Amino acid sequence: MADQLRRHRQPQVTTFTVATPSPTQILVKILAVALNYKDGEIIQAPMKHHKTATFPSNLVIGSDAVGQVISVGSSVTQFKPNDRVLSLCFPLHQTGPAKAAYLADSPGMTDQGVLTEYKLFEDWAVVGVPDYLTDEEAATFPIAGTxxxxxxxxxxxxxxxxxxxxxxxxxxxxxxxxxxxxxxxxxxxxxxxxxxxxxxxxxxxxxxxxxxxxxxxxxxxxxxxxxxxxxxxxxxxxxxxxxxxxxxxxxxxxxxxxxxxxxxxxxxxxxxxxxxxxxxxxxxxxxxxxxxxxILNGPKDRLQELLRFVEQHQVRPVVDKVFSFEEGQEAVRYLWEGGSSFGKVVVRVASASS
Ligand SMILES: NC(=O)c1ccc[n+]([C@@H]2O[C@H](COP(=O)([O-])OP(=O)(O)OC[C@H]3O[C@@H](n4cnc5c(N)ncnc54)[C@H](OP(=O)(O)O)[C@@H]3O)[C@@H](O)[C@H]2O)c1
Missing domain, CATH: 3.40.50.720 (NAD(P)-binding Rossmann-like Domain)
Known part of the structure; x- marks a missing residue:
């Protein structure tokens, strides 16, 4: 497995400048990222499994992040600094049935993903997080949960x-x-x-x-x-x-x-x-x-409905193993090799800023 990963893309740590949000954006410090089967697939065998997909060069993988809002654009009203937010798998899918056009925008697939330290999101491309969930638990909901x-x-x-x-x-x-x-x-x-x-x-x-x-x-x-x-x-x-x-x-x-x-x-x-x-x-x-x-994941409003349901029933998703940000490559290998994991594998990226 390790050899196969090396033969294809090797996940790398790269440095970027932290950006400033536009009026409709929020700047988020990523706290935890839940990995999915597709994250391993994209690195391991992108052409075999996604024959029709093309990925941006130096793609940052990951779709499911929980993060802390650091700053908000001038017209953002629904979030404020220190709120916790969750990313979406297909942000354009806000409600109703899936449409093919929604697949054109997906962090970690068509667009740079969330396994990173800071990221800008449009304010409509995230949802709030119930307080009872830990960061690691919350990160499991956008893909596996929805x-x-x-x-x-x-x-x-x-x-x-x-x-x-x-x-x-x-x-x-x-x-x-x-x-x-x-x-x-x-x-x-x-x-x-x-x-x-x-x-x-x-x-x-x-x-x-x-x-x-x-x-x-x-x-x-x-x-x-x-x-x-x-x-x-x-x-x-x-x-x-x-x-x-x-x-x-x-x-x-x-x-x-x-x-x-x-x-x-x-x-x-x-x-x-x-x-x-x-x-x-x-x-x-x-x-x-x-x-x-x-089933193609689901819309934002149904993720919000799910979060209300799990809060009401105090459902705590199973986080099988947590890796550090520096162990990101190991985390992807662990999930892709299969056999070992039960429930979700999560990367702890950072602690919340006080
Ligand atoms: N349609 C969507 O929106 C959507 C969203 C998320 C995931 N998916 C897809 O759904 C699948 C599962 O995703 P996941 O994130 O849950 O994967 P995962 O966490 O990587 O699950 C891997 C587990 O699947 C089980 N498995 C492997 N081969 C199996 C087989 N032949 N029969 C029954 N179970 C088998 C194994 O369980 P045991 O070790 O217990 O045998 C393995 O540990 C993947 O194909 C993924 O691409 C689709």
Missing amino acids: TAWMSLNYFNPIGVPNIGLQGKTLLVQGTGGVSIMGLQLGKASGMKVIVTSSSDSKLERATALGADYTINYRTHPDWDQKVLELTDGKGADLIFENGGAYTTSQSMDCIAFGGTIASIGYLSGKTDPPDANRTNINVRALARNFVLVG
Whole structure:
């Protein structure tokens, strides 16, 4: 892994001058940054995984930051110095359904990211942070939190979340950031949650967090059959489909009649196995009457809705490991290598200024 990272881009520490905010901007001192699968992907295999994407040269990675407002532009009214703010994955996506145009602006992908010491943001490109969260916990919400929240609430209108989730069964694949957030939010919404993992010790941690059932997908490659057994043959009402190529077929075999498969990721690959001899997806969707919905993070107002929900339920996201800013390269490697992390990996960039 270390060799592979070296062969591609090597994360570097570079010095910039701290800028002054324009009238609509705020200057933020970055305190903590939560890493995501894509941060490793961009460094490790940018062309393989993002065939259509181009990245700015010397790209600063990272999308999920919590920071301290240092100064604000002359027309900014909603934030003041010392407020804590959170960045957004797709700042142009403020409300409503995703549009392709929103993908053109994303810190850490199309634009310089947040794994840096100071950054200017437009005042509409951040949200406030509930006081009860630590910096490290708060940093987990823009991507992992919003994605899990949208997967739970895609069909629920803003302002009335979690309708119909009580008592339903959620299946989350693996114990990464999105899945563990899904476990915590699902439990707080009254769902039964099944967690899969390649590791029994991670499954024990999932049980301690409230998972109702666990399945080791390595020792039980027929995990879809296990899901059916655990649900009296009914299947899971909602599945966080994180695996992609090598898991989607099994998800279609254990989704409940009328259920929803939230298409989130591609941890097992993007191309179907060559020997796939499966019933056509159209026929399968008809047979179980399921919905397959693509989840592309979510809008700012739904992140704010999520933050209200977690404050009300005092949900504390799982921060698996915290690295220092100087250990940033190590943090990316740790997450990308997989296998070790459970929940989120966070880089502590700095302490708040007094
Ligand atoms: N659509 C969106 O808006 C969005 C947002 C965030 C992330 N994503 C995508 O969602 C996926 C998960 O992201 P993440 O941030 O949660 O990743 P992560 O934190 O890096 O999660 C990695 C974990 O996934 C599990 N995993 C790997 N291969 C698996 C497989 N074949 N079946 C089941 N689980 C498997 C492993 O869990 P165990 O070690 O327990 O086996 C691994 O530890 C990624 O593909 C990412 O690109 C999409």
